Amino acid sequence: MSENFDVKLDGKSYLPDPSVKEKSWLQDYETAYSEFLKDPEKHWENVAEELEWFEKWDKVKEWNHPYAKWFTNGKLNITHNCLDRHVLNGKRNKVAMIWVGDNGEEQILTYRQLYRDVMRFANGLKSLGVEKGDRVCIYMPLVPEQIIAMLACARIGAVHSVVFGGFGANALHSRIKDAQAKIVITADATLRRGKRIDLKTLVDEAVVNASCVEKIVVFRRMTPQLELFSEIEVDFYEIMEDVEKECEPEIMDAEDPLFILYTSGTTGPAKGIVHACGGYMVGTYYTTKNMFDLKEGDVMWCTADPGWITGHSYIVYGPLSMGATILISETTPDYPDPGVWWSMIEEFDVTIFYTAPTAIRMFMRMGEEWPEKYNLSSLRILGSVGEPLNPEAFEWYYRVIGKEKCPILDTWWQTETGMHMLTTTVGEPMKPGFAGRPVPGVVVDVVDENGEPVPAGTGGFLVIKEPWPSMMRTVYGNDERYRQYWNTIGNYYAAGDLAVKDEDGYIMILGRSDDVLIVAGHNIGSAEVESALVSHEAVAEAAVIGKPDPLKGDSIKAFIILRMGFNPSDKLKLELLYHVRMNLGPIAMPSEIDFVGSLPKTRSGKIMRRLLKAQELGQDPGDISTLED
Structure with missing residues (x-):
């Protein structure tokens, strides 16, 4: 795009009930944002102090364009904040996770149970020779074991690389090779719409010519049980036997890598986005608390998969760092019928529901009679993620699912950003079609190709002007590709999206500027x-x-x-x-x-x-x- 273009903006807006704002963590957007701008480092320091660190940082931020360090020399372990502190602070019998399988099977884990499983699996990984800094590839269905595996890696300082269970063998192979993964954790199969889809056979194909792989850990969930033939194959639960029950969390530096997550590039192979322990923890904790307005009694259901960044940030690390109850489900939104998700919201009293516009549009097509069959009155906050929420879908979501009382968070962010960057904070006026305004803590703008801000109503490039804690640190094995993000438009982070801003500073995402x-x-x-x-x-x-x-x-x-x-x-x-x-x-x-x-x-x-x-x-x-x- 070599020139600006004007966009016709609809000025329609909805204002939630004033009581929503009165009870929210973030009571006034303008005040919160101006406080942040006065002292950005103090803003993030205040958030970080709500979490537990083994050693406090020397400096909040070191910025040497395009590289940032956050909470320099701070020592932590993200699983200590997601597990230990809740178990020790009176939440050990609180439900951490509710799981519903494709076949209706259910499982519930309290914080104590999850804590113990994570420690035993972490010791199991150690028994296989996994050490701090080793890469572990996780290729699993959406089951509790997937989250246990992620947390166990983080517990011992291993870098997890979760690959979405819907990818084929070649995509898996390239990600295993690029990360030089030492261990692959998988399952015999996933269930989708009542059908079994084998995963282990795809892993067998993917590890051919991947000499870095030393062991394959298999979660066997099907009967009859899959036989493990090769000497490199071990059972998920067998490695948890005969190990110590306790596993002290590895002391991690704030800048140590936490995970690699592959995201598609416009040219060449997928990019391995690297996130660091400290800043990522602070960013996901902050946005889960303040954007979703998460409170003690909430049940949060993010319908994503941990194979994507949404699952990392808003199924696993954000909600668990808050000590929340999460719902995870293997179910698809229309199987066995289009009421399955609404029945779960009713059954488990879900209060925060975070899904994708594609699911909302599918529900619109199915008709209002499906959600009308269920009591959705527990819902308090509705969220949307993955692509722009078009105005028609916004209106339907607000009216049919939220009964015109739930704030809608249309969130814009990326694998690279780690956390929400744009949304409409709870209680503020919502504008259909607009993601919203920058989250207090980040500076986002719409500019021309020279980095100059464009007038309201004029399309331009979306950029992030200042570093933020949960920003990616590099592209694994390709730092030049990382630098391109910050060297394309001025000295700003170029998001690769086209956008337009209105007179009130609300930003609408128009689509990708690349392929x-x-x-x-x-x-x-x-x-x-x-x-x-x-x-x-x-x-x-x-x-x-x-x-x-x-x-x-x-x-x-x-x-x-x-x-x-x-x-x-x-x-x-x-x-x-x-x-x-x-x-x-x-x-x-x-x-x-x-x-x-x-x-x-x-x-x-x-x-x-x-x-x-x-x-x-x-x-x-x-x-x-x-x-x-």
């Missing part, structure tokens, strides 16, 4: 899908674009040039879809495939996906001066 596709709330790099297609023997070249989809956000369309000797056919289309599914998982499968004779390219040979998209959507292609032909 990341957002399908059903999941970021998928066009490069990853293209390389999966090109790995098929029939494909010479491929380009994929995202097309607006009323349900999924983006649907994927692929343009394919075939190799000599291969002819277009419906059979080949099906083959290619299956090929992508096997490589990357079902979420990355194109909805459409066009066989073409050529692709638009720049003189340097880069495919101009922008041109394909403009042509597909009947839009003005813009500047085509770099087009080869």
Whole structure:
């Protein structure tokens, strides 16, 4: 985008009941934000002091563009704050986690039970030779064992890399290799819509030519029980036997890495985003408390999977650091019927519900009669994440699910940011289509390509102007890629999104300025899908674009040039879809495939996906001066 463009803004807004604001942690946005601007370091120091540290920091922030250190020389362990302090402070018998399986199976863990399981599994990992700094890949269904594994890694200072259980063997292999994972933790299978999907067979394929892997830990949940043949395979619960019950938390430096999480890039392979122990803990704790306004009696249900950053921050580390009760569920929103999620909200008295616009749009399509069957009066706060919440979906969510009494948090943030950056804080006026204003603690703006702020109502690039505690520290093994975030637009962090700000400072996200596709709330790099297609023997070249989809956000369309000797056919289309599914998982499968004779390219040979998209959507292609032909 080389020039600004004007956006027509609807001035509609909703004001929640004043009592919501009166009871909230963050009572007045303007006051909180101006206090932060007066002394940004004091703001974050006050938050950090609400948590427990083994040794206090020397300095709150060291900023040497583009590198930040937060809480320098502070010593901590995030699991001490998520487990020990609650067990020792009278919450040991409080429910930490409620789990509902795809088949309706239920499990409840108190803080004491979760604490003991995490310590035993941490000792089990130590018995396999896992040490501080080692990378552990977790590829599991959404079961309590997945969260136990994450916390156990953090307990002993191992760096976890959680890979979403819907990814295929190739995507898993590349992430194992890139992180040089020593251990892979998996399950025999996941359940989805009543069907068994094997995970262990995908792991077997993924570890071929990954000599870094020393052991595969398997959670066996199915009957008959899967046999473990290889000498490198061990059972999840067997490694918890014959170990010490106690496992002291590893003393971590605030800047030690906590986890790597892979996110799609516009070019090349997925990027391993690295988050550090101290700043990430402070950021997720702060936003869980103040944005979700989380209180002692709340039951929080974030419907994401820990394979994504939303699950890391707002299923695991944020809520558990607050001592909250979390609900996790393997269920899909329409199986066995479209009432399943609403029945769980009623059954477990869920108070905070955080889901994706794609799910909300699906519920809209199913009709209001489904939620109307259930008592949703326990709901207090509604949240949305993954892509912009369009005004129609906002109105439906507010009216049908929230009964016009629940504040809606449309949150904008990224894997790279670790925590919420934009939202409408509880009790403030909500504007459909707008994410909201910067969270007190961060400085976000809309600028032109030179980094100059653009006028209200004018589109521009979304940037973060100052460092924040939960920012990523680097891209694993590719620090140059990290520096690009901070060196593209002025000295600011370039988010890669287009946005517009209104007169009140509310920001609307307009979409990606690059080629990341957002399908059903999941970021998928066009490069990853293209390389999966090109790995098929029939494909010479491929380009994929995202097309607006009323349900999924983006649907994927692929343009394919075939190799000599291969002819277009419906059979080949099906083959290619299956090929992508096997490589990357079902979420990355194109909805459409066009066989073409050529692709638009720049003189340097880069495919101009922008041109394909403009042509597909009947839009003005813009500047085509770099087009080869």
